Amino acid sequence: MYSGANVYSYMNGRPPVFIITGEQGQCKTTFLHQVLGLIVGANVRVRGIIAPGHVRDGRRSGFTLVDLATGEHEELCSIDPDPRCEVHGRFYFRPEALAFGRRALAPPDPRSTDLLVVDEVGRFELQGAVWADSLDRLVGHPHPPMIWTVRRRLLHTVVERWNIKNAVVVDVGAASVMATADAVMDAVWEWREAQAFSRVTPAAPQADCIPCLSLLVADAAAAGASQNSPIILRRCYSP
Template identity: 65%
Template sequence: MRETAPVFIITGEQGQCKTTFLYQVLGLMTGLDLRLRGVIAPGHVRDGRRSGFTLVDLATGRQEMLCSTDPSPGCEVHGRFCFRPEGLALGRRALSLQDTEETDLLVIDEVGRFELQGVVWAGQLDRLCTLPHPPMVWTVRRRLLDTVIERWSLEDPVVVDVGAAGVLSTASDVMDAIWEWRETHPVSPISPAPFINRHAAGDLPLMADAASGVGAGTPSIFRRRYTASD
C-alpha cells in the first residue's frame, strides 16, 4: 500500500463535457458517506462561446462566480477571463487542506493553462503534490495532459478519456482507490460532503439521482456505505 493515492485525470477536448462526466461520476457516490473536498466549475456559454465559470465548493455547496469575460473591479485578468476575488478565495480555501487524511476524495475541475503559468490553483497544486494525498480527480484538456503530468511529477496517473471511458467503470475505480486509502489511514468521524445539487451546478445531468438507494444490480463497491466504523 502506498502513502499517496492515485490521481485520476479526466481528459478530453475543449467542450467535450469533461465536467459533465465528472459530475456523473460524483453523482454515483452520493449517499456513500464520503468526505468529499475540492471544486467543480460548470461553464457558461454566450453567443456560442465560453463566457465564464461558476465555482462550487464540494464540501460546503457554496458557490461563487469564478471568472467571466466581463470586466469587474478587483479582478485578476488571465487570458480573456477576469477572475473574481470571491471565486478565487473560495477555491483556494477548498483546496488548502489542513490535513489530507481527513479527506476521502479531492476534486479539482480543472487544471489548465493558467495553473501551468503559476496562477489560479497552482500554489495549492504545488502543496498537494508534495504531501501524502488521498485519491484525487482532476480534469485536464487533452492537449495539456502531458505537460500537466510532467509539471506536477505525477507518477502513474489514471487517465480517463471521456471519448472512450465509461462513467460507471470510472466511478468504480475511484471507489476502489478510496477504499484502499481508508484501509491504510485512520478514519475520523465523518461529516459527509453535501455534494452539489442540480441548481448549484447549472442543472448538469446526474446519472444517478438517488445513489443512496442503489439496488442489487449495482456493483458492490457502490452498495457499500462508507461509515466511520469501516
C-alpha cells in the first residue's frame, strides 16, 4: 500500500499524502519542522498547522498551534482543567484555538497553495473530534500534496478512515530529513506544473534560481546535516 519516502506517484490523479510516523515521543513534529525548514527557502506556499508540544514534570502537558500560512499561534490544549474547554482524553481544548485551527485547515485554493500540513492526526480525529471534519473536507476536495503526522500504531487506521490511496509513509526511525524534503519538493513541483498547465491563460515562465543559501545551510545543520551536505535547490515559484 505504501511507497518509500523517495518514491511517489499521482494515483487516480491525486497528489501524494506524506505521512510522517513514529512512536509517541519520537519527535515526529521535530522531523516535520526540519523538513519544512529545508523547503521554505524555495518559495513553497505552505498552509496548515503544526502543533509543538510542551512537557511538565516529564509528561506531555499541552500543545501550541501554529498557523503555517500566517505564523500566528494559539494555545491549543492543556492538562489544566478549564470549564470552557472541550475535553478529549486528559486534555482541555480551548474553543478559540479549535476555531483557529479549523480556519487554517479550510480547503485551500489550489492555485495559491503548494503544500498542506496537518500535525497531527490521531485518536481524537478517529473519534470524530478536533480536526476530523476538517480532514473530511480536505480529502473531499482537490488538494495539493499534503504532509500529515500520525502515530505508528494508528497509521493503518488513519489511512483506511480517510481512504488515502496515495500515501508515502516516512518513518522517523529510519528516514532521512534531506531525502524526505527532496521527495516533498518533487511532489510540489509536479503539482505546480499541473496547476500552470491547467490554466486557460499561459503561466509566466518560471526561472531557475537559488534560494537563500545561508538559510538553507542553517536549516540543514539544524536537521543534523553537515555543512558539506548537498543543499536541496528547486525552481522558485511565482506567487
